[in-house]
Amino acid sequence: MDLLRAGVFMIGVALLIVAALGVAVYLEARWRNPPDVGFYAQCVDRYVVVHASRDLAGVKVTTPEGGILCVFDSVKAGSDALCPVGNGTVYVVAVGDVARVVQCSRPPMPATAD
Incomplete structure (x- = not known):
């Protein structure tokens, strides 16, 4: 049972890391390529x-x-x-x-x- 809890915890931590990386990549791309003002x-x-x-x-x-x-x-x-x-x-x-x-x-x- 403890191994199952540890696995679920590790999957949760991995998902948080992936989400943080996704937000960082989005913000970096937005900063480097601002919207075109024309x-x-x-x-x-x-x-x-x-x-x-x-x-x-x-x-x-x-x-x-x-x-x-x-x-x-x-x-x-x-x-x-x-x-x-x-x-x-x-x-x-x-x-x-x-x-x-x-x-x-x-x-x-x-x-x-x-």
Whole structure:
């Protein structure tokens, strides 16, 4: 009888370990592959470039304070939209309820001749 109890206990422990491993694999895969929001934004030479991986509507590029710089009614899947932004360092790209922050670095200072 004791051998039967030990076997059932070991099976229970094994099932708990398998369940914990399954949850860990799920969470790791979710972290590495976040849900697709449909766009990617980056800053290149004083322009915010918005690349759409699906059709987007109502794309806004704003300053952190809320000043609107550009509004795009629609951006087709696979295409890009450009927004001139000037010399600021941080901008917000929003599509619906999803917002992404874009950081623009200032151009390097010219080297001085010695």
